Amino acid sequence: MTNITQTIVRKLKPADINRPLAAYRLVQFAILISLFWKWRFFLEANLIYATIPVGDPFFPDWLRSIDTLRIAFWTLAAATAISLTSPMNWLRQLCSWLGLFAAGVMCIHQGSYNDVTFVTIWWCCLWSVWLAHRLGKCHRENLVRRAAFLSRLIISLILLGGAAGKWTAEYWSGEVLYDIYFVDRDFWIFNHLREKYAADELQEIAKWYSRQVVLVETVSGIGLWALPARWAAALGVIILSGVVVLSNWYLVSVIACLLGLACAGFFVPRRSR
Numbered sequence: 001m002t003n004i005t006q007t008i009v010r011k012l013k014p015a016d017i018n019r020p021l022a023a024y025r026l027v028q029f030a031i032l033i034s035l036f037w038k039w040r041f042f043l044e045a046n047l048i049y050a051t052i053p054v055g056d057p058f059f060p061d062w063l064r065s066i067d068t069l070r071i072a073f074w075t076l077a078a079a080t081a082i083s084l085t086s087p088m089n090w091l092r093q094l095c096s097w098l099g100l101f102a103a104g105v106m107c108i109h110q111g112s113y114n115d116v117t118f119v120t121i122w123w124c125c126l127w128s129v130w131l132a133h134r135l136g137k138c139h140r141e142n143l144v145r146r147a148a149f150l151s152r153l154i155i156s157l158i159l160l161g162g163a164a165g166k167w168t169a170e171y172w173s174g175e176v177l178y179d180i181y182f183v184d185r186d187f188w189i190f191n192h193l194r195e196k197y198a199a200d201e202l203q204e205i206a207k208w209y210s211r212q213v214v215l216v217e218t219v220s221g222i223g224l225w226a227l228p229a230r231w232a233a234a235l236g237v238i239i240l241s242g243v244v245v246l247s248n249w250y251l252v253s254v255i256a257c258l259l260g261l262a263c264a265g266f267f268v269p270r271r272s273r
Contacts, residue, residue: 019144019267024092024131028084030260031099031124034117035077037253046070049111059110069111076102076121083128089135096132100125117253123154124257144267148229151264155236158258160221166214174207181247182206189246233265 050066062068079098086092103125106118131147138146170176181190182202193202220239224232240259244251 018140019269020131020135020138020140020147023144023147023264023267024128024135025084026263027124027128027257027260028080030263031080031121031128031257032077032084033256033260034121034253035073035080037256038117038250041250042073045111054110056110063105063108064110066111068105069109072102072105072109075099076106076125083132089132092135093129093132096125096129100129120158120254121257123158124261127151127154127261141269144264144269145229148233148265148268149225151261152227152229152232152236153225155240155258155262156221156223156225158221159217159224159239163214163217163221166210166217171210171214172207174203174210177210177213178203178206185248187248229265229268230270233262236262236265 046066046069049069053064055064076099079095079102083092083095083099086095100122103118103122106112106115107122112118127147127150130150131143134143134146168176181187182193182205193205197205216239220235224236224239227235237259240255240262244255
């Protein structure tokens with residue numbers, strides 16, 4: 001009887017929940033948020049793209065087609081939704097691959113290649129493919145620890161890539177972000193700064209704002225992956241949330257899936273790194 005009781009208690013312990021599957025489902029939910037955050041924008045862009053065709057010979061016909069764009073978007077959305085809800089791992093694996101392929105098409109299609117939303121989603125889909133094929137095959141604690149490490153490695157890579165593109169004289173001086181945000185961006189922080197400071201003071205603020213962006217992305221890109229799982233998750237959530245809160249609500253579509261990926265670290269038991 002004692003052995004039976006101990007077995008039941010162990011099954012009821014929070015540490016024994018399927019943490020890798022919970023992390024997987026959280027990331028799928030976050031991908032869906034990224035996809036549909038700019039729903040109104042996507043509808044308008046779809047209408048414009050269909051009304052005013054663009055014929056760039058760099059892209060083959062199928063990567064210029066509005067039908068390809070629509071199919072890829074809805075395939076990605078449907079595959080992610082099924083992955084989120086399906087109890088069958090073989091179906092999660094299939095849908096993860098479909099999502100990765102559809103996101104890849106969105107990354108190279110003429111109508112969506114310049115939207116970094118689909119780049120961050122693609123990396124989250126790649127993580128999902130890996131984890132879907134490992135679920136049920138590894139010890140749960142080991143698997144969630146590896147999944148968390150891979151998640152922060154991906155986030156570090158993305159942050160470092162963003163920093164690499166900003167190590168220019170124009171970003172270091174604040175000129176780029178001043179023109180993008182400080183001049184006329186309708187966003188709470190920039191509206192407040194324009195009301196409080198003169199133009200020359202805004203330029204100085206923009207310089208230091210831009211420099212902290214470059215430095216935070218650089219340091220995080222270099223070192224975030226090396227932190228313990230829960231520390232990396234907390235710091236990743238703070239940094240990624242700050243990108244949205246201090247820049248632009250539209251960036252939720254870029255950041256939401258990465259926030260879900262960062263949170264994978266919270267599923268690692270406290271006794272593990």
